[in-house]
Amino acid sequence: MIPLNRRASLPRAGMEYFDARRKPHNVGKIIAALVLTALCIFVLKQSPSFGGNSVFSRHEPGVTHVLVTGGAGYIGSHASLRLLKDNYRVTIVDNLSRGNMGAVKALQKLFPQPGRLQFIFADLGDQKSVNKIFAENAFDAVMHFAAVAYVGESTLEPLRYYHNITSNTLLILEAMASHGVKTLIYSSTCATYGEPEKMPITEATPQFPINPYGKAKKMAEDIILDFSKSKGADMAVMILRYFNVIGSDPEGRLGEAPRPELREHGRISGACFDAALGVIPGLKVKGTDYPTADGTCIRDYIDVTDLVDAHVKALNKAEPRKVGIYNVGTGRGLTRQDFFIYLNVISICSYGELDFNKYVA
Ligand SMILES: NC(=O)c1ccc[n+]([C@@H]2O[C@H](COP(=O)([O-])OP(=O)(O)OC[C@H]3O[C@@H](n4cnc5c(N)ncnc54)[C@H](O)[C@@H]3O)[C@@H](O)[C@H]2O)c1
Numbered sequence: 001m002i003p004l005n006r007r008a009s010l011p012r013a014g015m016e017y018f019d020a021r022r023k024p025h026n027v028g029k030i031i032a033a034l035v036l037t038a039l040c041i042f043v044l045k046q047s048p049s050f051g052g053n054s055v056f057s058r059h060e061p062g063v064t065h066v067l068v069t070g071g072a073g074y075i076g077s078h079a080s081l082r083l084l085k086d087n088y089r090v091t092i093v094d095n096l097s098r099g100n101m102g103a104v105k106a107l108q109k110l111f112p113q114p115g116r117l118q119f120i121f122a123d124l125g126d127q128k129s130v131n132k133i134f135a136e137n138a139f140d141a142v143m144h145f146a147a148v149a150y151v152g153e154s155t156l157e158p159l160r161y162y163h164n165i166t167s168n169t170l171l172i173l174e175a176m177a178s179h180g181v182k183t184l185i186y187s188s189t190c191a192t193y194g195e196p197e198k199m200p201i202t203e204a205t206p207q208f209p210i211n212p213y214g215k216a217k218k219m220a221e222d223i224i225l226d227f228s229k230s231k232g233a234d235m236a237v238m239i240l241r242y243f244n245v246i247g248s249d250p251e252g253r254l255g256e257a258p259r260p261e262l263r264e265h266g267r268i269s270g271a272c273f274d275a276a277l278g279v280i281p282g283l284k285v286k287g288t289d290y291p292t293a294d295g296t297c298i299r300d301y302i303d304v305t306d307l308v309d310a311h312v313k314a315l316n317k318a319e320p321r322k323v324g325i326y327n328v329g330t331g332r333g334l335t336r337q338d339f340f341i342y343l344n345v346i347s348i349c350s351y352g353e354l355d356f357n358k359y360v361a
Helices: 014-044 075-086 101-110 127-136 151-157 158-178 214-230 260-265 268-277 304-316 334-349
Strands: 063-071 088-092 115-123 143-146 183-189 236-242 242-247 301-303 323-330
Touching: 063 075, 075 088, 075 143, 075 304, 088 101, 101 115, 127 158, 127 214, 127 260, 143 158, 143 304, 151 158, 151 214, 151 260, 158 183, 158 214, 158 323, 183 214, 183 304, 214 236, 242 268, 260 268, 268 334, 301 304, 304 323
Parallel strands: 063 088, 063 143, 088 115, 143 183, 183 236, 236 323, 242 301
Antiparallel strands: none
C-alpha cells in the first residue's frame, strides 16, 4: 500500500541532515543578496529622482519647484521651457500616452545642470504613483496640463475623458492637500462655455459645455473651486481657459507633434502640418454658412508662447485663498478663411513654394 502522506512519513532526522549540509550554500546566497541590495540602494541614491537625497526633495530658499503634469506634451513642454529659462526648478510627470519624449530630451539637453529638470514617467490616474511623487518631491506649485484633449474623441470615449480629466484632477488635488502644496495653475478650455449666444465670450459667460471634453473640464474646475473654498485649504488657484492654441517655440527647439491616429479628431494645427507635409491633399473649410463676412466660423487663436507667458504671470500673481479665472486668447477672432490666408502668407514667406490657399475648398 502506498502511504497517504509520503512527506509526513519521511524521518525528521533526514530533514535536519539535509539542512545542515546546505547551510554554507545559503549563507553565501544571503551575503550575495545583501551585497546586491546595498548596491541597489547605492545606485538609487545616486539617481536624481531618489526621494531621500535629491535636491528635488528639498525646498530651497529662492527656488520655486513646479510640477508640470503633461510636460512632454505640446503646451506643457513649452511651459517647462519657459519656467526653466526663468530659473524655476521643474519636475515633469507624463505617461507619454500623447506626449513626446523628444520634447523632454530637448529640455534636458538645454538644462543639464543638476536640480533644474527631472522627468518622471507615471500615470496620473494611478493614485499610488501620484502619492509617491508628492511624497518624494518638494513642490511649491503645480501646473496641471496633462489631459486627453480632443473634442471629437471625447464623444467617442466619454468615460476615458471623465477619468483622465476629472478623476485625475481630483487625485492631484488630494495629493496636493496631503502634502501641503498650495498653488495650482489649471489648464481649462473655452470648450467649458459650449455655444454661448452672446459674443465675445468673457469669464462671466455662463458655462454650458456641449461635449464630454468640455464637461469633464468644467467638473474638474468645480472640484477645484469647491476645494479651494473649504476651510483650511488655503489654496492659491488660477484657472486658465484657453482658446485655440497654435505656434511653437520661435527658436524651433520644441513644437507640436500630434499623433497620426489623432488626425481624424483634428485640431487645425495638425491639419496644417499634414497639408504642409503632403499627408493630406490640402485644407478644407468645413461649414461656409456661418453669419460672418466670408461665411466661415470665427476662432480665437493664441500663440503658445503667449499662453505660457500667461501661465508664468498667473503663477507669480497666485495668492493664498484666492481664485483667479481667466480666458486666454487674443480677444480678436479670425475666420477660418482669414486664418488660411495668414497661413498662406506665412508659409510663402518662410518656404516660398507652399500654398495652402489653393487647397481651400
Ligand atoms: N491645444 C489646445 O488648443 C488646447 C486648448 C484648450 C485647452 N487645452 C488644454 O491644455 C492642456 C495641454 O494640452 P496639449 O495641447 O498640450 O495636449 P498634449 O496631448 O500635447 O499634451 C498632454 C500631455 O498629457 C499627457 N497625459 C495625458 N494623460 C496623462 C496621464 N493620465 N498621466 C500622465 N500624463 C498624461 C500626455 O502624454 C501629453 O504629454 C490640456 O489640459 C488641454 O485640455 C489645450
